[in-house]
């Protein structure tokens with residue numbers, strides 16, 4: 001099967017040569033690194049170059065003018081990270097799945113004389129584990145900490161731990177430094193973030209990590225519009241946890257985005273459909289796709305996870321509201337909850353096909369350290385190990401209640417296999433026949449072309465190949481919006497499925 005093929009450079013991190021002797025560090029030069037993680041061959045490799053994480057570009061935006069800053073993403077498979085000129089400071093973002101790689105990078109640079117600062121989600125949840133690998137830790141929000149840290153390096157007073165605060169309003173934050181990104185390597189460099197937090201606190205989500213206080217805060221809509229415009233790309237991805245937690249803010253944001261005539265996608269919860277007029281505003285503002293955490297089709301599982309969500313029997317009607325507004329749905333499903341037995345796999349796949357979800361992402365339930373789910377699993381003695389490398393939602397790391405770990409692993413692989421099959425892609429084609437061809441083109445390119453993705457990533461051709469397709473989608477969407485504007489709010493008789501998003 002094509003999608004189970006994985007080349008070495010997407011599986012193994014670049015070699016860090018112990019023989020390199022770079023000479024003295026260059027004063028006031030900082031290098032920011034996004035570490036390598038192995039790619040899951042069940043899913044599309046394209047996902048990893050859809051849009052960059054904002055962690056390091058946000059931090060880079062706060063670099064004092066007297067410092068030079070560079071950015072390196074190991075997942076773009078361009079070899080080992082740079083060391084000429086050798087940086088005085090190396091900032092590394094750490095998630096649990098690539099913590100081991102982050103520590104190896106830290107050691108390599110520290111041994112050669114750089115000061116290494118570790119930040120990111122895993123530093124927040126496991127600071128004691130990270131501390132021995134760094135000269136300093138940035139715990140929590142990093143934009144406010146970064147200038148302080150560099151100032152302290154300058155004055156020779158670097159502290160061991162810096163505590164950021166997510167409760168401070170962040171409307172004054174500088175814009176992320178997207179200019180540092182290799183533009184050819186991503187489908188779009190315009191990752192945007194308008195809000196922080198989520199109105200939910202699901203027990204399995206990193207937002208419920210002990211000690212993380214992240215109230216729902218929003219940025220000025222004008223700032224978002226300016227960032228979108230200034231990056232000059234036709235398509236943006238909102239990487240917010242939940243862009244829809246405050247529908248009135250979302251409505252304002254949409255109205256501000258509308259005149260740009262561009263397209264975008266975002267993660268929202270299904271309750272965004274409580275008020276269909278908000279969905280319509282999203283469509284009119286250029287929303288072509290949403291990423292929705294359905295998580296489970298069992299109300300019992302959702303209640304146990306403490307997710308406030310509509311009842312599952314109402315899911316289908318709500319998906320229709322999005323489709324009727326030409327918004328394609330990428331559903332995210334978590335497998336292995338306590339009420340799941342082996343029948344969860346075919347049931348979930350059938351439901352996705354029946355409701356014609358254009359795209360679906362599967363995750364094996366994963367207890368992130370510091371979350372209520374982790375405490376529960378640990379308390380019940382159900383964690384199989386604490387090898388964070390495998391806590392990537394593609395491996396089973398706990399004992400499921402109603403099946404074996406092997407059944408869960410096989411069921412996960414089966415779900416991807418089925419959803420990426422010709423038959424399933426065809427079954428989920430849009431109801432509007434004009435939309436079928438673009439849907440098929442995008443589906444095949446995204447879901448069944450991992451060999452092509454590898455070449456595009458390696459040769460930095462992602463933007464070149466995708467940009468014309470994205471531009472076509474944008475133009476079609478602008479025409480669609482004009483038609484939608486003419487339809488009365490109450491009547492969704494216009495089947496607007498003529499839109500296929502650029503890659504979610």
Ligand code: B12
Pocket residue numbers: 034037038047048049050051052053054055056058059075090091092093094095096097098117118119120121122138140141142143145146193205206239240241363368392393394
């Ligand atoms: C963009 C994104 C991606 C992109 C890019 C990933 C990458 N690493 O390059 C893609 C689509 C490829 C991706 C893939 C995956 N992702 Co992802 N992704 C995100 C997303 C939506 C946005 C990240 C972001 O830009 N955040 C905004 C920045 C500003 O916040 P931040 O990262 O916390 O950074 C701040 C601070 O932490 C701190 N900071 C961070 N680093 C540093 C470094 C220094 C030096 C300093 C000073 C400060 C600092 O300062 C920043 C500004 O305040 C988040 C959800 C979210 N909204 O955060 C999920 C998320 C990070 N992903 C997650 C997961 C699970 C995955 C996958 C494993 C899923 C899968 N099975 O496919 C894969 C594989 C990645 C992997 N193995 O880790 C989880 C991680 C959970 C965890 N506890 O680690 C998240 C939180 C989603 C979720 N709700 O569960 N992802």
Ligand code: SF4
Pocket residue numbers: 198199200201202205206207241242269293307
């Ligand atoms: S709704 Fe999504 S983002 Fe919000 S807490 Fe639950 S899993 Fe996390």
